[in-house]
Amino acid sequence: MFSFISENAGTIVVSLLLLILVVLAVRKIASDRKAGKHSCGGNCGGCPMSGQCERKQN
Secondary structure (H helix, E strand, C coil): CHHHHHHCHHHHHHHHHHHHHHHHHHHHHHHHHHCCCCCCCCCCCCCCCHHHCCCCCC
């Protein structure tokens, strides 16, 4: 077991760092979405998909 860890320490560390970054990105996207923020910037005027947007138009 210890030989496996010592032989693959670099791969394990890089994999853990990537996993942490993915989890943080998903949390940020989820919290932004919950707060009503959109990834497009919120300016639907110049967007070619403005008619398809999920936002409710007032």
